[in-house]
Amino acid sequence: MGTISGDEPCAVHERHDPIPYDTELHHVWPKGMGGPDVPENLVPVCGTGHNNIHAILRYLERRRGKPSAAFLGRFDPGEVKYAVLGYERSVRGRL
Structure with a gap:
């Protein structure tokens, strides 16, 4: 995972308070789950979004892709979007 310019906007959150110093490249389909290290699989996110x-x-993974709405409701919709997309890519085995 690399770091990109702080000028690159976070793909997850529209607003930040405080403004993050930089953004990180997140592998939508995580490398640890078999995801490729290619530009089509990378998205810039802030540290909080990345952790979430x-x-x-x-x-x-624990729920085999069957989340509870109550759990997902604790997170920003953008965080959920990229997590679900990453999980689906890992199950399909392709981008």
Whole structure:
């Protein structure tokens, strides 16, 4: 995972308070789940979004992709979007 310019907007959150110093490249389909290290599988996210996406992914793995609405309701919709997309890509085995 690399770091990109702080000028690159977070793909998860529209607003940040405080503004993050930089954004990180997140592998939508995580490398640890077999995801490729290609530009089509990368998205810039803030540190908080990145941590939350991975928390949701771990939850989806434990629940075999059947989340509870109550759990997902604790997270930003953008975080849920990228976690679900990453989980689906890992199950399909393709982008």
